[in-house]
Amino acid sequence: MSENLKSSDVSVGQALPERPIAVTTSLVTCGAIATRDFEKVHHDKAFAQASGMPDVYMNILTTQGLTETYLRDWVGRNAVIRKLSVRLGAPNIPGTTMTMSGEVKAVEGNTVEVEVVGQNDKWGMHVKALATIALEG
Numbered sequence: 655m656s657e658n659l660k661s662s663d664v665s666v667g668q669a670l671p672e673r674p675i676a677v678t679t680s681l682v683t684c685g686a687i688a689t690r691d692f693e694k695v696h697h698d699k700a701f702a703q704a705s706g707m708p709d710v711y712m713n714i715l716t717t718q719g720l721t722e723t724y725l726r727d728w729v730g731r732n733a734v735i736r737k738l739s740v741r742l743g744a745p746n747i748p749g750t751t752m753t754m755s756g757e758v759k760a761v762e763g764n765t766v767e768v769e770v771v772g773q774n775d776k777w778g779m780h781v782k783a784l785a786t787i788a789l790e791g
Contacts, residue, residue, distance in 0.1 A: 658730030661764045661789050670728050670756035670768070675720060677712065677774065679748040685716030712746035712780075721770055721783050724754045729787055736765070737786040744777030751775050764789045 675681075679699075686696035691713045694701035702710045718740050725735060746752055752774045760767040765788050772781040 658732040658790050659728070661761055661766065664758050664761055664766055664789075666758055666761055668758040670724075670758075670770075673724055673727075673754045675752045675754065675772075677746045677748055677750045677752055679710065682710050682712050682716070682746070682748060685719065686713045689713060689715035689719075691715060707745065707747065709747045709749070714740065714742055717742065717746070717772070717781050718783075720752075720754070721772065721781060721785075724756070724770060725768065725785055725787065728756070729789065732790050734788040735785055736788055738783060739785075740781060740783045742781055743779040744774060746772075746774050746780050747776070750777075752780055759784075 683697040695705055695707065696710055696713050699710055718738065721740060722735060722738065752772045754770060754772050756768050756770040758766055759769050765786060768785045768787060770783040770785065771779060774780045
């Protein structure tokens with residue numbers, strides 16, 4: 655985790671460090687269970703395959719949690735994520751790697767707007783998110 659960022663530490667166009675995340679069956683199923691999402695496509699491979707998918711796939715709440723963790727590790731614990739808009743794309747399935755990246759889109763006072771993209775190495779864009787974050791002084 656980084657130190658707590660201040661608005662003077664960031665600028666428009668600044669890239670966040672990339673973070674690869676291995677998508678495993680445990681990540682997919684445990685994320686679904688932890689978020690009380692008991693849809694079979696998230697924990698039953700045969701059921702997911704019967705629906706046309708090659709394996710179980712990640713739910714949106716796990717994706718949102720990974721996105722928030724990525725941002726939190728960049729800004730530090732004292733920042734406040736005021737808004738997070740998440741749009742899903744391609745599914746994340748076990749055996750793939752999702753690489754998170756981000757870019758600062760705006761800085762206004764102590765507030766920054768950051769775009770985050772999570773690309774998986776099989777089908778491309780899994781998540782695109784826009785976050786509004788209040789930083790310390």
